[in-house]
Amino acid sequence: MSKLRLAVLVLAIGCPGSAVAQNADGRGACKADYDKYCAGTPPGGGRVVACLNKQQHQLSDACKKVLASRKTQ
Numbered sequence: 001m002s003k004l005r006l007a008v009l010v011l012a013i014g015c016p017g018s019a020v021a022q023n024a025d026g027r028g029a030c031k032a033d034y035d036k037y038c039a040g041t042p043p044g045g046g047r048v049v050a051c052l053n054k055q056q057h058q059l060s061d062a063c064k065k066v067l068a069s070r071k072t073q
Contacts, residue, residue, distance in 0.1 A: 015065075028066075029060070029062035029063045029065070029066045029068060030052055030059070030060075030063035030067070031061055032060060032063075033052060033055065033058075033059045034048065034052065035062045037051065037052065037054075037055040037058070037059075038051035038052060038055070049067070049070065052067060053067060
């Protein structure tokens, strides 16, 4: 499994059901943002989410919503 697919899977597992259902095609709400800002970040230990949170003001609205929902859990 590629690192990118693993990262997307980790994000999908950590997302609330509505976010996963919204992105049932498997790419996830943050895939484009991950590719743009965090492609070199190895998955695991919350590193991808931490990287995306650093880019919060530049992320897509869909990804911001997913990350915000993770913070409220």
